[in-house]
Amino acid sequence: MSFSKHGVIAAGFRAIAASRAESWLAPLARGIGAILMFHHVRPARADPFQPNRLLEITPEHLDLTLRLARELGWEIVPLDEVPERLARRKGRFLALTFDDGYRDNRDHALPVLRRHGVPWTMFVTTDYASGRGSLWWLELEEAIRASGRVSLQGRDYAAGTPAEKEAAFRALYARLRAGPEPELRAATASLCDRAGFDRAGLAGRLCLSWDELRTLSAADPALTIGAHTLSHPMLAKGDEAAACREIAASRTEIAERLGRPVRHLAYPVGDPASAGPREFALAREAGYATAVTTRPGHLFPEHAAHLAALPRVSVNGLFQTEAAMRALLSGVPFLLWNRGRRLNVA
Known part of the structure; x- marks a missing residue:
C-alpha cells in the first residue's frame, strides 16, 4: 500500500467522521458480520523507520477495538460459527483473526483477548513454526x-x-x-x-514454535488454530501442484503436530494477485470450512455461497483511532472502495 493511498484513506476516514456517515450510511453499507484481520500486536516503538508498521497495532488499540465493537452491538464469535451465521443471516457478528503465528500475539494480544473473554483464530505458517522460512x-x-x-x-x-x-x-x-x-x-x-543481517533466525525470533503452539492451544479453549500454508507463498503466482500442496499439506501437518482439527485457511498476502478462483477451489477440495482473503469488506448473506473467498477488515496500524474503527465497523469505506459491490470473489 503506497503512502499516497494511505493519505487518501486517512482523508476518507476524516470525511466519514466529519459527516457522521458511519451513522447514516451504515444501514446501507454494513454487513451482517465481518472478519477482522490482525498481524503484530505489541507496544509502540520509537524507531523512525517502520515501513511495515501498517501490520502492527498496540495492545491499547486492540482493547479499544473490542470495547467499541461491544458498544456498537457486535457479537464476537468463533470463526467456526461464521458459515452457520451467514446461512441463517444471523448478525451482527465479528470474528477475530491473527496471521502468521507471531509470538507477540501470545504475549501482548492474548491478555487483552482474555480480559474481554472473546474467541480468536491464529493462522499458522508451518515453516515459521519450525523456525525456518522467509518473512x-x-x-x-x-x-x-x-x-x-x-x-x-x-x-x-x-x-x-x-x-x-x-x-x-x-x-x-x-x-x-x-x-x-x-x-x-x-x-x-x-x-x-x-x-550483514542474519535472516536465517528471523522466523524463530518472531514466531511461536510448535512447542509454544501446543502449550498455547492446550491452555486457551478460546483459540482456534488455522492454516496459513507451509511457506507463505503468493499462491496464484505458482503452479497448481505447488498451490495444492501448500494448502492441503499445511492442514495435515498442523493437525498432526497439535492434535486439533484444522478447519480454516488464510491465503498468504490474500489479494487477487495472490489468491483467486483456482485457490478457492483448492481450499474447498482440501476440506476447509472457510478460507479468508485480504480483499476488504464486510460479510453479507451472499457470502454463504463463497466460504472459500471471504473478505476481511484489516485493522491497520497506520490508523489506530476510534474514528477509523467506527468507520471500518460501519462498512462505509468498503461501500466506497468496492464501488457498491457486496461480493468480490472472482
Whole structure:
C-alpha cells in the first residue's frame, strides 16, 4: 500500500467522521458480520523507520477495538460459527483473526483477548513454526535498516536517513512484489547478505514454535488454530501442484503436530494477485470450512455461497483511532472502495 493511498484513506476516514456517515450510511453499507484481520500486536516503538508498521497495532488499540465493537452491538464469535451465521443471516457478528503465528500475539494480544473473554483464530505458517522460512517483507526492512545504500538489479537507492530508507523500501517493495516470487525471495536474501543481517533466525525470533503452539492451544479453549500454508507463498503466482500442496499439506501437518482439527485457511498476502478462483477451489477440495482473503469488506448473506473467498477488515496500524474503527465497523469505506459491490470473489 503506497503512502499516497494511505493519505487518501486517512482523508476518507476524516470525511466519514466529519459527516457522521458511519451513522447514516451504515444501514446501507454494513454487513451482517465481518472478519477482522490482525498481524503484530505489541507496544509502540520509537524507531523512525517502520515501513511495515501498517501490520502492527498496540495492545491499547486492540482493547479499544473490542470495547467499541461491544458498544456498537457486535457479537464476537468463533470463526467456526461464521458459515452457520451467514446461512441463517444471523448478525451482527465479528470474528477475530491473527496471521502468521507471531509470538507477540501470545504475549501482548492474548491478555487483552482474555480480559474481554472473546474467541480468536491464529493462522499458522508451518515453516515459521519450525523456525525456518522467509518473512521477506521483514527481511527487506532489516536489510535497508542496516544499510546506508542499497543496490538491486543495477539500480541504487540512498538509505542513509529514515526518509531515504522509507523511499527505498517503497520502491523495492513495489518492484519485487510485481515480479516472480522466486526472484523476490532471492533478492531479499541477497540484500540481507550484503547488509550483514542474519535472516536465517528471523522466523524463530518472531514466531511461536510448535512447542509454544501446543502449550498455547492446550491452555486457551478460546483459540482456534488455522492454516496459513507451509511457506507463505503468493499462491496464484505458482503452479497448481505447488498451490495444492501448500494448502492441503499445511492442514495435515498442523493437525498432526497439535492434535486439533484444522478447519480454516488464510491465503498468504490474500489479494487477487495472490489468491483467486483456482485457490478457492483448492481450499474447498482440501476440506476447509472457510478460507479468508485480504480483499476488504464486510460479510453479507451472499457470502454463504463463497466460504472459500471471504473478505476481511484489516485493522491497520497506520490508523489506530476510534474514528477509523467506527468507520471500518460501519462498512462505509468498503461501500466506497468496492464501488457498491457486496461480493468480490472472482
